[in-house]
Amino acid sequence: MTRYRLFIALILLMTCTSAHALRCGNRVVDEGDRDFQVRERCGEPFWTESWFGVDIIGRHSPLERHREIEWIDWYYNFGPNALMQRLRFRDGVLYAVESLGHGVRALGEKCRPNMNFIGLSSGELVARCGTPSSRRDARESTVFRPARGIEEWRERNVQEWVYDFGNNQLNRILLLIDGKVSQAEASPR
Known part of the structure; x- marks a missing residue:
């Protein structure tokens, strides 16, 4: 019996993927894969979102370099x-894989005006409610000055999405910060 259990454990170990990997059909994508490889294995995402950040190399040294980084999130249902x-990409390389809530049969079919929007990512929101009827994007920079001569810059992506639920319903105005809903309010049509 012990050999049988050892054999089963060995088989399971050989077929396991890493905790950060994603199985698309019979193919696996993992951190470090390029975006074209992921697209080939998993197909087109239903929603993407991109932004830029800055890496600062050599801060507070005689030579400081700033390098722009492209971040892209791909969402799969x-x-x-x-x-x-x-799937989060940094300059075209898979950086992280994150599981979200359950998927939907068809995009936009699970939306209700009174649902709890707080904490949903932009991709989950599009999956449940479809694309918003109105969308505004802005960027904010926050500067921290912990001591004289020291500055730390952080960028935030701020978006306002509006969903119109039709006659006799209130609009929902959602504030998304860095791709997640942080506020939701009702507004008359």
Whole structure:
């Protein structure tokens, strides 16, 4: 019996993927894969979102370099019996894989005016409610000055999305910060 359990454990160990990997059909994508490889294995995402950041190399040294980094989130919906996935790329290389809430049969079919929007990512929001009827984007910079001569810059992506629920319903105005809903309010049509 012990050999049988050892054999099963060995088989399971050989077939496991890393905790940060994603299985697309019979193919696997993992951190470090390039965006074209992921697209080839998983297909087109249903929603993407991109922004730029800055890496500062050599801060507070005689030579300081600033390098622009492109970040892109891809969202995949594998249906209501599976979790949606967010794949984050840094300069075209898969940086992180994150499981989200359950997927949907069709984009936009699970939206209700009174649902709890707080904490949803932009991809989950699009999956449940479709694209917003109105969208405004802005960028904010925050500067921290912990001591004289020291500055730390942080960028925030701020978006306002409006969903119109039709006659006799209130609009929902959602504030998204860095791709997540942080506020939701009702507004008359």
